[in-house]
Structures are given as structure tokens and as C-alpha cells.
Amino acid sequence: MTKTTTDEKAGRLRSAKAVAHRLKRRHADYSSHAHHARAPDAATGEEEAQVDCGWGRLLFAQTFKEPARLIAALREEAPEHRDIAIYVGDPHVVLATAPQELFLDPSHTFRLELPTYRGSRKQPRGFFVRRLSSEVDARAVNRIYASRGMVPVRPDFFWSNRDNRSITYLVAEDENTGEVIGTVTGIDHRRAFDDPEQGSSLWCLAVDPQARHAGIGEALVRRLAEHFKARGASFMDLSVLHDNEQAIGLYEKLHFRRIPAFTVKRKNSINERLYAAPLEEYDVLNPYARLIVDEARRRGVNVEITDAEGGFFRLSQGGRSVHCRESLSELTSGVAMSICDDKAVTRRVVERAGLLVPAQMTAADDDAALSAFLEEHGRVVVKPARGEQGRAVAVGLDGLDAVKQAISDARDVCDRVLIEACFEGEDLRLVVIDFRLVAAAVRRPPHVMGDGRKTIRSLIEAQSRRRSAATGGESTIPIDGETERCLKLSDLALDDVLEKGRDVVVRKAANLHTGGSIHDVTEIVHPRLVEAAITAARAINIPVVGIDFMVRSPTEPDYVFIEANERPGLANHEPQPTAEKFLDLLFPLSGHRAASLALGKL
Structure with a gap:
């Protein structure tokens, strides 16, 4: 009995060793394929390698000998930053060691084999790709990051790292306007930590949502691939969220292939949406509601979505609760809302407050009156007295037949139609929250x-x-x-x-909903325009409002008042902190203000 038991134990031990050997071989094969499990020795690579990218650090997990050391490094993440541990060979072990602090990033890793990569003969149209070369470029890159919900970087970080041979910053520039419309960052692993695999990686690919050229992202990826190929890199890797079908489609088109490599991050407010259970019906919310909901959750303000399709949600913290529809909250009175709802009433209110308004008449079936108004002002704007999102607004009409047709179209939206003198210039939106300017943007058709x-x-x-x-x-x-x-x-x-x-x-209309684009001018807007917008908000007595002017230039004082929007879209005003200021109004003791008060800095 004892002998049999001993034989069985020996047999089990041999079997276990064989299984362990097979698993070890399989793990070695897997690690070799993914280029991420082997920690380089002192002769071939740096230990505990990391690269500061401004928005956070890249931690090359294959250079950390122990999971405990990697976890300790992740715990050093700076506030408002996002560190990323890449090529984590045993993510289950790392996560088991610190399950309350870390999570497995739900992203796929893709690889482009550079020795076999072939460039495209197709040249970009309307833009070109170049290196980031100035602090102006850096600010533009941050604006694009903000528009895509990415962590911004101090502009001086880009400039101070311009000679860093490990990091490559590329931007796409519009040939006509000179604006930066896309960006990508590359990391040379060999120069970062003497990588024995001779790899490289792509990060922070982002295209300006206002850009109108096709192929910007593809051109940036190709240019970076060509750059690393010329340096002799073996491959270029990237990480992309598993459900980002548009980006994955681009990478597969360029012959990237998935590899079994994993990424681990810390549980923080920036990453919360990646590891926390999503709000029910969150995906149904439009971008304007989602922006506010995201900021509320980041601050620890409770969110209850009450009607996703309509953009309604309730925010609560402590004993305070506020019901909102996007940026319209219970703090806006019914009187203020009704003033904004009727464009003729809005005009009278702000005119009495001293604002400059265009000549206006109410449309009637009187060709003589229409002809006289048209003759006096040359070009006119026709719009429904009540309406939103630019529906049935016609701009720059100079013929009676065109005006009459526009009136007919506008009456499909509202029975009462307004005709205004056309002020030639640009459409300027000023977002005023708590009677302070938060953002100013030119809206272009x-x-x-x-x-x-x-x-x-x-x-x-x-x-x-x-x-x-x-x-x-x-x-x-x-x-x-x-x-x-x-x-x-x-x-x-x-x-x-x-x-x-x-x-x-x-x-002609520059409304976002009908294809217009928004361009931030907060830093250069003329003080008189700011003063006029705040005066209009006080006249209406509304805490959150979008004031629309027609201006010759945002840097000049000339304007005419167009309308006030009681539910301004807070999205698309990057890099201005519109959602943050909205939450500051609703919950003054949340976010950074609460922290500053606690530390005695206010």
C-alpha cells in the first residue's frame, strides 16, 4: 500500500513536471512571439525602463524582474497623469497582487513588421506631415488632445523634449490655413532603454475633429512607420481600445496584426470608464450630455440618467441635487428660458441693456415691405422666431424670390418668421457661465x-x-x-x-449641426465683446448661456447681437474647461476647489 502510494506520488510528480515543462515552453514561445516577457540583462538592456511622455509614463514591464517592482512604479503615478505598463508578461499575477489598484486595459496590441512594410505612393492632399517645431505646435497638439478626451501635456514639455531622441512628435499641417490638424507620437525603444528587440511604438494618434481632409490619420501612421524603418527598427507596436472599430480598420488596412501583449493601468479618475461598470444608457447620451456626465463622475458626483435620448440626467452630491438637460439646469429660471426661446423677445431685452442689434422685421405677406427692407439693407437673414440647431436659417439673401422661399421654409419650423439685416463677418459664440466668460469660438460654415x-x-x-x-x-x-x-x-x-x-x-449658416466647424479664440477675443456677452447674460439673468454675435473679427470690438442659447453645447470648445466650470457652478465644493479649500489654498 505504501509502495503503491509512493509510486503514484512519483508518477504524479513526473506528470506535473512534464506539464510544467510544456507550459514553460509554451510561455517562452508566447513571450518570444509577443516580444514582451523577457527582461533584458545589463549587457543588452536597461532595467525598470520608463519614458515620461508628459501625459504619464510608459513603463516597459519586460524590464521589471518582479511584479512587486512594477506595481511600486505604477504607485508613483503623478496626479492628473496616466501611466501605462506595457508588455506585461503575466498580467494575472500582477493584477492578483494589487487588484484594488490596477486593472487590465481593454485594449488590443497591434504590430507592424517594419522590414516588410511598404509605403504608399499616394500623397496627402491639402496637408503635409512634419515634425513638431514650436510651442505654437505644442498648444495646437494639446487642443487636439482635449477635443479627443485625452490627457493634455504641458506645452513646455514638448519643447523641452524636442532634442529627446527617444521621442518623435509629428504633426499634420493644413496647407491653406497653417493649422495643426493631426498629431502622433513615436517612441524608439532602442534609444529609450537599449531594447534588444529593436522595437518602437506609436502613441497618441489624434486628428482634429474639425479637420476636413481625408486620410490624416493614415498619413501620420505611415510617416512614423517610415521614420522608424529608416532607423532600423524591427517593428512598430500600438495599443487601441478593443471597440474602436474605425481605428482598428485603419491599422488592419496598413497590415498591422494583433499580438498577445497586455497593458496594465492604475485605477484613477482618468481611467474610470475603462474599468468601472458603465452607467445604464450612457451610450445613448449625446456628446453634450456625456461631457458633463464624465466630468461629474470624475469628481465623485453621483449621476442618474433620467432620459438618455433627451439628454436628461440628475447630479447629486451630499444633500444637493440638480436635474439637467445637457447644460440647461434647474438653476436657469423658466423666465430666462422663455426669453431665450423667442428671438424677438431676446433682442428687445438685450437692446434695452445697451447691446447693438441688427435691424429686424417680422415676415408678412407684404411684398412691398419685404422689398423696402431688402433694398435698405442689401442682404438679409431669414430665420424662425423659435427654433434651434440652425434649422431653416438662411443667410445672405439678396433677392425677393429667395427671401420669400426662405420664409416659406422657416414657417415649417415656426409660424412667426424674422428677417434681419445681414452683418458681414464671422459667427462668434461666447459661452458665459456664472457671468464669466468660459470659452469663445468662431463658428465657420x-x-x-x-x-x-x-x-x-x-x-x-x-x-x-x-x-x-x-x-x-x-x-x-x-x-x-x-x-x-x-x-x-x-x-x-x-x-x-x-x-x-x-x-x-x-x-452660409455656421451652425455645428449643419456641418459648421468651431475654432477656439478665447485667448484673443476683444474685451468689449466679452463685456457685451456678460451684459447680455445679466440682462436675461441666466447662469449658463451661449451668446452669439456677428463680428468682423474676434480681435475687433465691432459686433451685432444675434441670439442667446439657453442650452449651449459645451463640447467642441477644447481646450477651454467648459464642463469643469459648469460643475463648479452646480457643485462649488467638488473637484479642485474642494481640494484647495481642504488644503487652505482658497
Whole structure:
């Protein structure tokens, strides 16, 4: 009996050793394939390697000999930063050691084999890719990061690292405007920690949601791949969220392939959406509601979504509860809301407060009165007295027939239609919260650039798809009578082929929902415009409002008041802290203010 038991034990031991050996071999094969499990020795690589990227550190987990050391490094994450441990060979072991602090990032790792990579003969149209070269570029990159919900970087960090051979910053620049419209960061692993695998990686690929050119992301990825290939790198890796189908589609098109490599991060407010159970119906919310909900959850303010499709939610903290519809809250009175709802009433209220307003009349079936108004002012704007999102607004009309048609279209939205003198210039939105300017942005109408091959209709449809993708479906360019009228002013029609390089405005109204774009001018807006916007907010007595002016330039004092929006969209004003200021108004003791009070800094 004893002998049999001993034999059985010996047999089990041999079997266990064989299994362990097979698992060890399988793990070695897996690690070799993924290039992430082997810690380099002193002769071939640096131990506990990390690279500061400004938004956080990249920790190369394969250079940490013990999980405890990697966890200790992750615990050194700076406030408001996001550290990432990549190539974690045994994530289950790391997570088991600190399950309350860490989580497995729900991202896939993709790899591009650079020795076999072949570049594209297709050249970018309307933009070019270059290195980041100034602090102006750095600020533009941060603006794009903010627009994509990414962690910003101190602008001086980019500039101070311009000679860092481990980090490569590329930007895409619009050929016509000179604006930075895309960015990508690359890390050279060999120069970062003498990587024996001779690898590299791609991070922070982001395209300006206002950009109207196709292929910006692809051009940035290709340029970075060519850069690392020229340096002799073996591969270029990247990490992408598992449900980012658009990005994954791009990488697969460029022949990236998935590899079994894992990423671990700390549980913090920035990463919360990646590891915490999502709010019920969160995905149904539009971007304007989601922006506020995200900021509330980041601060620890409780969120209850009461009607996702309508954008309604309740925020509560301590004994305080506020019901909101996007940026419209219970703090806005019914009287203030009704003033903003009727454009004619809004005009009278702000005019009495001293603001400059355009000449206006109410549309009636009186051709003589219409003709006289048109003759006096030359060009006019027709809009419904009540309405939103730019529906049935026609701008720059100079003929009686066009005005009458626009009136007919506007009456489908509201029985009462207003006609105003047209002020030539730019459409300026000023967001005022708690009677302070939070953001100022020029809103520009949608336009397309010809390529000598596609019809204007095709160009509009392509641009509309890009605007929709960039704004969560909030911005599209309608193809309707107003679009045709606008094109006719340039002697064009929808089925005409637009010559290469020609830029054409396809709608006069600069509303975001009809394809317009938003460009931040907060730092340069003229003080008189700010003063006028705050005066309008006080006249209406509304705590959160979007004041719309027509201006010759945001840097000049001339303006006319257009309207006040009681529910301004707080998204698309990056890098301005619109959602943060909204939460400061609703819950003054939440967020940074509460921390400052606790530390005696206020």
C-alpha cells in the first residue's frame, strides 16, 4: 500500500513536471512571439525602463524582474497623469497582487513588421506631415488632445523634449490655413532603454475633429512607420481600445496584426470608464450630455440618467441635487428660458441693456415691405422666431424670390418668421457661465475642397461623414435647397466637378449641426465683446448661456447681437474647461476647489 502510494506520488510528480515543462515552453514561445516577457540583462538592456511622455509614463514591464517592482512604479503615478505598463508578461499575477489598484486595459496590441512594410505612393492632399517645431505646435497638439478626451501635456514639455531622441512628435499641417490638424507620437525603444528587440511604438494618434481632409490619420501612421524603418527598427507596436472599430480598420488596412501583449493601468479618475461598470444608457447620451456626465463622475458626483435620448440626467452630491438637460439646469429660471426661446423677445431685452442689434422685421405677406427692407439693407437673414440647431436659417439673401422661399421654409419650423439685416463677418459664440466668460469660438460654415475628380455632391457627402464621425453624429451637412442656393451664388451645382484646389462654401449658416466647424479664440477675443456677452447674460439673468454675435473679427470690438442659447453645447470648445466650470457652478465644493479649500489654498 505504501509502495503503491509512493509510486503514484512519483508518477504524479513526473506528470506535473512534464506539464510544467510544456507550459514553460509554451510561455517562452508566447513571450518570444509577443516580444514582451523577457527582461533584458545589463549587457543588452536597461532595467525598470520608463519614458515620461508628459501625459504619464510608459513603463516597459519586460524590464521589471518582479511584479512587486512594477506595481511600486505604477504607485508613483503623478496626479492628473496616466501611466501605462506595457508588455506585461503575466498580467494575472500582477493584477492578483494589487487588484484594488490596477486593472487590465481593454485594449488590443497591434504590430507592424517594419522590414516588410511598404509605403504608399499616394500623397496627402491639402496637408503635409512634419515634425513638431514650436510651442505654437505644442498648444495646437494639446487642443487636439482635449477635443479627443485625452490627457493634455504641458506645452513646455514638448519643447523641452524636442532634442529627446527617444521621442518623435509629428504633426499634420493644413496647407491653406497653417493649422495643426493631426498629431502622433513615436517612441524608439532602442534609444529609450537599449531594447534588444529593436522595437518602437506609436502613441497618441489624434486628428482634429474639425479637420476636413481625408486620410490624416493614415498619413501620420505611415510617416512614423517610415521614420522608424529608416532607423532600423524591427517593428512598430500600438495599443487601441478593443471597440474602436474605425481605428482598428485603419491599422488592419496598413497590415498591422494583433499580438498577445497586455497593458496594465492604475485605477484613477482618468481611467474610470475603462474599468468601472458603465452607467445604464450612457451610450445613448449625446456628446453634450456625456461631457458633463464624465466630468461629474470624475469628481465623485453621483449621476442618474433620467432620459438618455433627451439628454436628461440628475447630479447629486451630499444633500444637493440638480436635474439637467445637457447644460440647461434647474438653476436657469423658466423666465430666462422663455426669453431665450423667442428671438424677438431676446433682442428687445438685450437692446434695452445697451447691446447693438441688427435691424429686424417680422415676415408678412407684404411684398412691398419685404422689398423696402431688402433694398435698405442689401442682404438679409431669414430665420424662425423659435427654433434651434440652425434649422431653416438662411443667410445672405439678396433677392425677393429667395427671401420669400426662405420664409416659406422657416414657417415649417415656426409660424412667426424674422428677417434681419445681414452683418458681414464671422459667427462668434461666447459661452458665459456664472457671468464669466468660459470659452469663445468662431463658428465657420461648411466648405469643401475640390480635387478635380469628384462632384460637389460627393465631396459634401464625404465631408459630412467625417463631421458625423468626429462629433458622434451631431454634425452633418444637409443637401437641400439651402445648399443648392448657396452653390448657385458661386455659379455651381451639386453635380459639377470642382476643380482641384478650389475651396467652396456649401452653406452660409455656421451652425455645428449643419456641418459648421468651431475654432477656439478665447485667448484673443476683444474685451468689449466679452463685456457685451456678460451684459447680455445679466440682462436675461441666466447662469449658463451661449451668446452669439456677428463680428468682423474676434480681435475687433465691432459686433451685432444675434441670439442667446439657453442650452449651449459645451463640447467642441477644447481646450477651454467648459464642463469643469459648469460643475463648479452646480457643485462649488467638488473637484479642485474642494481640494484647495481642504488644503487652505482658497
